[in-house]
Amino acid sequence: MNLAAPTLPDPPPTPLAWVAADRPAEARATAEALSRIGVRATAADALDQALAGDLPVAVVCTAAPPRLRGALEWARSRAAAPPAVILVCPTPSASDLEPRVYQAFPEDAPPRALASAVLAAGREWPAFARAWPLAAAGPGQRELAQVAALVEQHRGLAIRADRRRALAEAVGVRLVARLVPTAQAYLRRLASARFRAQELDALTLLLAVNETHFWRHAGQFTALMTEVLPRLRGRPAKIWSAGCASGEEPYSLAIACVEVLGPEAPVEIVATDNHAPSLARARRGRYGQRAVRNIPPEMLRRHLRPRGDGWEVPPHLRRMVRFERRDLLAPDTREWVRRSGPFAAVFCRNTLIYFRPEAVAETVDLLSTSLDSDGALFLGPSETIWPRRPELEPVRSAGCFYYRRVAATPRPRPTPAAAGRVRAGPADDAEAVYRAGLALLDVEEFERAQQRFQSLLEADPTDPRGMVGQALLLANEGREQEALVAARQAAASPSAPAEACYLCGLLQERSGDDAGALVRYDEALLRDPGLVMARVNRAWILLRRGDRAAAAAEAGRALQALRSGLRVPRWMTGGMEARAVAEILESSLQLPERRDEP
Structure with a gap:
């Protein structure tokens, strides 16, 4: 009698990865492709099953970004260590998820590249799981x-x-x-x-805030097409998209050029960014429905091709755009500008808000020198050039605000006034002298403004109005740290004008202290509820911080004042008028514009 134990078959090997997809057939096909080249994978019935953590790796194909974003948060809130997530996305519409996953691939990536990433993640996951939670x-x-x-x-x-x-x-x-x-x-x-x-x-x-789409801030493209591009007819020209992200901006510029100048116009669009994955997506030129939501429908039909559930940039636009990796702050960028320019227009939008003040000044100087003799500079809605630059003239256009390069005129340097030249008398007269100084500052009569503020300090060295006037002149010279010290000293006085607190907030915001700036803008509004630019700047800070609801509420209060015909001091706006500020605020927050009654 043979009493030997029966030979049992070896248990099937445990899969290394789940594969989840919107369509079950796609999940099965991807799992089978991985298994055929030696990577054990199995199709998941649902996304949550793939992310539950019982296998080291989850390969996710074509999941809608909002759904996947929520599923990732769920997986990382559980007791079990989440798997490594490898994303296979058909278009760049899921690109904002790439920093949240182990690795991302386009849908046409070779299976062996995907398999290699799965194996690498499988090797790393056990040590990570032992350390969970982190x-x-x-x-x-x-x-x-x-x-x-x-x-x-x-x-x-x-x-x-x-x-x-x-x-x-x-x-x-x-x-x-x-x-x-x-x-x-x-x-x-x-x-x-x-x-x-x-x-x-x-x-x-x-x-960084990388939300972008075609025809973003439509008023700027209207100004480009009606005021800038017509000057280029019949001559070669270049346009620079600095900080082009995933390509929607330079392709929008190409569409505008074709619309105004025709498909054979000798216009080159140079698009630069310092983020290699964004440039790779830009070169692919494929976008989802959300990216084209703002482009006029007739332009969409004329210039982009339907592809699956999205859109593709055709050859006639691709030929116009040259993508290049470039850091605006790199030492060799100025030489690159000398070789590549000059440019008829430069778009550098929502980039300066991430730079330190000294880097902002350096970059604005770079952008200014890159323009041709009447070139146009377009910045983001919350970015204005301050201190003002004499070679850049602010231009109010329909629905936007931009700068045009002009011949620079020397700016007189403020000098102390001679004793007795302007005298500040009683309190009422002193207030009039202060307001006269602000008005002179607004029209860039710096020497005469200096005389007014100096006279206030000669009459009373502790007068906060004289201090804030001097702080404004220092800031206008670019001496922002000295200006902030003087503005803080002025704001500490119980009788300080609201402008002292506003200037503190503006300088703190420019130095990167958004939280402190919000407090200072609040103080300015307590002293003068009508100081509308404090509300505008608060709205832009809240928007940068991702609090769209609070930003919209603050903007709504500001817009009511701006639309009433209120005059806004130009030193607070970089030269914009109230209506232009309102239009830009509406555009940046995508608020509905209220039409004026006839």
Whole structure:
């Protein structure tokens, strides 16, 4: 009798990865393709099953971005360690998810590249799972300072003091996405040039506001087509899209050129960005429905081709655009501008808000020198050039505001007034002298404004009106730190004018202290509820911080005053009139514009 135990078949090997897709057939096909080349994978019945954490890797194909974003948050809130998520996306419409996943591939990526990423994630996941949860591994202040320095050094993105929390959240996202168990291990991996390049790209996307679409801020494209492009008929010209992100802006510029100048016009659009993945998506030229939501329908039909559930940029537009990786703050960029320009128009929108004040001044100077003799500079809605530059003339257009290069005229340097030249008398007269000084500042009569403010200080060295006037003149010269000291001294007085608090807020905002600026703008409004630019600037700060509801509420209060015909001091707006401020505020928040009654 044979009493030997029966031979049992070996258990089937455990799969390494789930594959989830909107269509079950696609999930099965991807899983089978991976299995055929030696990577065990199985199709998931649902996205949540793939992300539950019982397998090391989840390959997600074509999931809608909002749905996947919510599923990722759910997976990372559970007790089990989440899997490494590898995203396969058909269009760049899911690109905002890329910093939240282990790796992302276009739908036409070779299966072996996908298999290699699955195997790499499978090797890293066990150590990550043993360290889960990572609550105690978050970055401390020292680690955050080191990461912030790398981001600013290599990407030009200043991590201001009130953005350190956002940086900590971004690093936390990357720890989970890349299966790194501690912040210290993350810093060690950043020493590798290849890993550092990938991570800084991802952190930049997480920290910067990268929402973009075709024909964004439509008023600027209207001004380009009606006021700038007609001057280019019959001559070669170049347009620069600086900070082009995923390409919607330069392709919009190409559409505008074709509409006005025709498809054979000798116009080249140079599109630069410092983020390699964004440039790769721009070169692919494929976009989802959300990206084209703002382009006029007839232009959409004429210039873009339907492709699947999205749109594709055709050859006649691609030929007009040259993409290039370029850091605005790099030492060789000025030489690049000399070789590549001059430009008939430069679009640099929503980029300066991430730079430190000294970098803003350097970049504005670079952009200004890149323009031809009557070139136009378009900035983001909340970006104005301040201090004013004599070679850039503010232009009010229908629905927007931009700058045109003109011949610079020398600006007189403020000098102290001679004793007795202007005298400040009693309190009422002193207030009139102060208001006269502000009015002179508004029309750039700097020497005469200086005389008024100096006379106030000669009559009373502690007069906060004289102090804030001197602070304004210092700020106009670019001496912002000195100006902030003087403005703070003025604002400390119980009798300080609202402009002292407003100027403190403006200078703190420019130095990166958005939280302090919000407080100062509040103080200005307590002293003068009619100081509408304090509300405008509050709205833009809230919008930058992602609080659209609060920003819209603040903007609504500001717009009521701006639409009433209120005169706004030009030194507060960079030269814009109230109506232009209202139009730009509406555009940036995409608020409905109220038509004036006939």
